[in-house]
Amino acid sequence: MISEILQQLINGIALGSIYALIALGYTMVYGILKLINFAHGDVYMVGAFAGYFAVTSFHWGIMPAFLFAMVVCAILGVSIERFAYRPLRMAPRIAALTTAIGVSFLLENLGVIIWSPTPRAFPQVLPLKIYEGIYQRFGVIVNNRQLVILSVSIGLMILLQFIVNRTKIGMAMRAVSFDRETAWMMGVNIDYVISFTFAIGSMLAAAGGVLVGIYFNRIDPLMGVMPGVKAFVAAVLGGIGSIPGAMAGGFILGIAEILVSAFIASTYRDAIAFAILIIILLVKPSGIFGTLTREKV
Amino acid sequence: MKRFVSLIVVVGLLLTGVLPVYGAETIKVGLIAPLTGNIATFGQSVDKAARMAVDEINEKGGVLGAKIELIVEDNQGKPDESANIARKFIEQNKVLAIIGPVISSNVLAVAPIAQQSKVPLITPTGTNPRITQVGNYIFRACFIDDFQGTVMARFARSGLPKRANTAAILYEKTSDYSIGLAKYFKESFQSLGGKIVAEESFSSGDQDFSAQLTKIKGKNPDVLYVPSYYDTAGLIIKQARELGIMIPILGGDGFDSPQLAELAGKENLKDCYFSGHFFSGSSAPEVKRFVANYKKRYNAVPDMLGALGYDAVYMLADAIKRAGKIDRDAIRDALAATKGLKLVTGTITLDENRNPIKSAVIVGFDSNGNQVYKTTVSPPKK
Numbered sequence: 001m002i003s004e005i006l007q008q009l010i011n012g013i014a015l016g017s018i019y020a021l022i023a024l025g026y027t028m029v030y031g032i033l034k035l036i037n038f039a040h041g042d043v044y045m046v047g048a049f050a051g052y053f054a055v056t057s058f059h060w061g062i063m064p065a066f067l068f069a070m071v072v073c074a075i076l077g078v079s080i081e082r083f084a085y086r087p088l089r090m091a092p093r094i095a096a097l098t099t100a101i102g103v104s105f106l107l108e109n110l111g112v113i114i115w116s117p118t119p120r121a122f123p124q125v126l127p128l129k130i131y132e133g134i135y136q137r138f139g140v141i142v143n144n145r146q147l148v149i150l151s152v153s154i155g156l157m158i159l160l161q162f163i164v165n166r167t168k169i170g171m172a173m174r175a176v177s178f179d180r181e182t183a184w185m186m187g188v189n190i191d192y193v194i195s196f197t198f199a200i201g202s203m204l205a206a207a208g209g210v211l212v213g214i215y216f217n218r219i220d221p222l223m224g225v226m227p228g229v230k231a232f233v234a235a236v237l238g239g240i241g242s243i244p245g246a247m248a249g250g251f252i253l254g255i256a257e258i259l260v261s262a263f264i265a266s267t268y269r270d271a272i273a274f275a276i277l278i279i280i281l282l283v284k285p286s287g288i289f290g291t292l293t294r295e296k297v
Numbered sequence: 298m299k300r301f302v303s304l305i306v307v308v309g310l311l312l313t314g315v316l317p318v319y320g321a322e323t324i325k326v327g328l329i330a331p332l333t334g335n336i337a338t339f340g341q342s343v344d345k346a347a348r349m350a351v352d353e354i355n356e357k358g359g360v361l362g363a364k365i366e367l368i369v370e371d372n373q374g375k376p377d378e379s380a381n382i383a384r385k386f387i388e389q390n391k392v393l394a395i396i397g398p399v400i401s402s403n404v405l406a407v408a409p410i411a412q413q414s415k416v417p418l419i420t421p422t423g424t425n426p427r428i429t430q431v432g433n434y435i436f437r438a439c440f441i442d443d444f445q446g447t448v449m450a451r452f453a454r455s456g457l458p459k460r461a462n463t464a465a466i467l468y469e470k471t472s473d474y475s476i477g478l479a480k481y482f483k484e485s486f487q488s489l490g491g492k493i494v495a496e497e498s499f500s501s502g503d504q505d506f507s508a509q510l511t512k513i514k515g516k517n518p519d520v521l522y523v524p525s526y527y528d529t530a531g532l533i534i535k536q537a538r539e540l541g542i543m544i545p546i547l548g549g550d551g552f553d554s555p556q557l558a559e560l561a562g563k564e565n566l567k568d569c570y571f572s573g574h575f576f577s578g579s580s581a582p583e584v585k586r587f588v589a590n591y592k593k594r595y596n597a598v599p600d601m602l603g604a605l606g607y608d609a610v611y612m613l614a615d616a617i618k619r620a621g622k623i624d625r626d627a628i629r630d631a632l633a634a635t636k637g638l639k640l641v642t643g644t645i646t647l648d649e650n651r652n653p654i655k656s657a658v659i660v661g662f663d664s665n666g667n668q669v670y671k672t673t674v675s676p677p678k679k
Contacts, residue, residue: 004515007540011507117373118337119528121559128539141541216504218532218560220335226502261508266497267470269508 003139008262009255014146014215016254017153021208022231023238023246024160025201031177031241032197034093038100039080040205041228042107047073047206048122048219049115055123062125062214069210070203077202078195086191104228111221119220122213149211156207157247160200164243169196177241237277239290248288253277323366324359324623326351326613327386329397329407330606331374335528338554339399343421343606344369345595347396350610353590360617365610372398376406383407387414393625394418396609399602400526401425401442401474408435417616417629421609422574422602424550425473429651436632436651438609438642439574440676442474445549446481446524448572448657448674453520454489456659456672457545457570461519465495467509467533469525472501478524478549486522494518503529506536514542526551531560538565550574553601558666566662575604575642576658576670587641601642608640 022044029037050072054065084103088096129144164170172193175183184190212227213219234253238245253273260272281287328347331340351367359365368390372379379398386392387410394417398404404423411418412432419436420428426441453461464486469475483493494516497509510533513521521544523533530552537546545568552571561569577588577598587607591599599607613628615638620627638645643655659671 001515004511007511007514008508011505011511014507015505112333116337117334119335119556119560121531121556124562130539130541135541141539143539212504216532217535217562218504218528223504258505258508261497262512266499266509266512270500 006138007140008258010140010142010146012255012258013251014149015258016251017150018208018212018227019231019234019254020247020250021153021156021204021211022227023234023250024157024243025205026232026235027238027240027243027246028197028201030235032173032194033085035085035096036100036232038228039103039107040201041224041231042104043073043077043202044205044209044227045111045221045224046076046107047209048213048223049111050206051210051213052120052122052219055125065125066207066210069206073202073206074199077198081195081198108222108225115221117221119218122217122219126214145215149215152207152211156204160204161243163200169193173197233274233277237280237287239287242287242289245287245289322363324363324617325366325368325390325392327390327392327395328367328369329372329379329382329395330369330399332371334373334375336374336400336526338556339422339602340371342600342603343397343399346591346599346603346607347610349591349594350607354610354614360614361621361623363623365614368392372403374400374403376403379403380406380410383410387416392416393623394613394628396421396613398423401428401477402472404428405473408432411435415625417625417632419609419613421605425477427473433633433651434629436647438605438612438645438653440655440657441652442477443481444657444676445572446478447485448659449522449547449549450482450485450489450491451674452570452659453486453547454491457520459519461491463492463494463518464520464522465497465513465516465518466493466522467497467499467506467513469501469529470498474551475524479522482522482524504532506533507540510537510540510542514540518544520544521546523547524549524551527554527557528560531557534561534565534569544568545570547571550601563664563666566666567664570659570661570671572657573601573660574657575601576660578670583639583641604641608642608645611640612638612645
């Protein structure tokens with residue numbers, strides 16, 4: 001029983017780290033632009049496909065494929081911002097939100113047209129290895145793919161924390177997030193900071209996409225829809241705009257989903273997982289790490 | 298502007314008024330199949346084989362002197378899209394009969410429309426029992442879930458190298474097909490003295506099954522039944538093996554796709570079996586001829602979806618011939634009287650509920666992920 005609970009926790013952490021990676025992109029864009037970038041889940045899908053083609057068409061290894069996917073998505077993210085959101089920056093927020101939904105559908109359907117909606121098997125670039133020693137001692141199965149997912153996500157999150165808190169561009173990001181106009185008056189190049197934010201957020205989504213391809217071995221053009229919604233919920237749960245919040249939210253959602261199907265009923269997985277989120281938000285409307293004071297009215 | 302509108306109206310009237318007259322020279326048959334989407338290989342197989350059947354019939358002079366015209370539309374595997382296409386077929390194309398859709402949930406969306414308009418419908422592959430209960434214009438070319446679930450339960454109890462005493466089921470709660478198979482497998486497995494130790498479910502589109510599989514592993518069953526389509530079944534098999542679940546994994550005809558091996562990984566298909574309608578390596582003359590012609594035309598081996606699509610066209614052609622006239626009601630009556638019709642997937646006789654009574658095959662996999670024939674199970678005697 002103990003080993004089963006442990007195993008389920010491991011399953012939950014692996015799933016949660018993917019949600020967390022995607023949630024970071026939502027939260028960063030929201031923190032800076034107060035925009036919910038609904039196209040983010042689809043950027044994640046494009047990342048998975050970029051990784052897929054890097055491996056199958058260019059015959060690259062896993063690391064170059066990762067970098068390629070991140071670069072492709074960074075360019076995509078920056079272009080989405082440049083051509084879809086920037087012209088609307090002075091428009092009411094609802095206009096940008098609607099545009100975000102439009103971009104999301106555009107990417108999904110372009111994916112369906114270009115790549116066909118048939119699911120593809122992601123090439124087995126990372127041969128599976130199960131750690132026998134851990135299994136014999138604790139009765140839980142841990143494989144190298146789970147460790148890769150977890151370590152890549154945590155590594156990227158630490159890197160992100162470093163960029164935001166310790167670098168000049170990070171300081172600019174925080175300044176823009178805190179008060180865009182004042183930051184502008186202080187000489188911060190707003191456009192550059194926003195582009196940078198989109199690039200970073202999209203790179204994280206790309207990493208998530210490639211990791212999912214490796215882990216689940218299946219990609220398709222609509223794969224971003226559900227994870228996109230769930231990562232958004234994770235971001236809200238953690239307190240939208242807060243980077244540690246997005247990470248925590250992702251892990252909590254992943255583990256909650258797994259525990260619900262493990263110990264309550266798999267039939268109600270999403271229903272109960274989302275009910276838990278509603279309860280958390282009722283108790284703390286700004287999310288776990290969110291602060292209401294920073295919101296401008 | 299006004300003139301333009303009236304011109305369109307006139308042209309429209311002409312088209313709708315004139316076309317059926319010209320259409321009378323051919324027999325229009327609508328095919329609804331998922332040519333794209335998650336289960337695209339199903340639709341593509343049915344489409345290819347149905348086209349081949351229609352061409353064969355037309356080369357021999359058609360039916361009752363008229364050529365069959367097959368109109369194909371892609372429903373992407375979606376129920377709502379299927380219903381739209383059915384309405385279009387009936388109202389605009391004025392088809393004589395509909396073949397398809399391919400999967401049960403899609404057929405259940407279309408069947409009431411066909412029944413209401415009294416258009417005969419033959420689903421090649423929809424195995425859910427409720428389909429033909431919709432009404433007397435609804436037919437199928439395959440056996441039903443009832444039989445499929447029973448066959449697999451029997452196989453688990455007596456056909457496996459090691460007799461299964463306990464079983465776990467992992468089914469898709471949003472799929473009529475999956476729910477049906479799970480139900481009948483459970484009933485027969487229990488009535489054969491076996492015990493179901495775990496029953497877990499997932500939603501359409503889920504990619505992560507680790508929680509359910511870990512739970513199943515804790516119950517330590519002898520066999521796992523996964524009545525699902527290849528796209529999810531592939532993921533489930535892979536994740537099960539990675540979690541160290543090495544017991545035999547059984548499934549239904551939804552496993553029948555070359556993509557299963559790609560998604561699951563060849564090495565993981567060891568000890569996986571599924572119940573099917575047809576096996577391409579069979580020595581029956583009908584099968585041999587069909588496989589040879591299909592290979593010549595498409596340079597590929599047909600799967601069972603293709604065989605059923607092919608058979609559905611021949612079932613319809615046979616009924617039109619026996620009806621003696623191109624009339625929906627007469628064709629319906631002839632279809633219902635189908636008896637001893639020798640086709641690729643077996644000899645078809647329809648029972649009083651318009652379901653074929655025929656045998657099933659059990660298929661396994663070799664170490665390269667290729668399908669291998671295991672055994673044939675005859676229909677229950679009534």
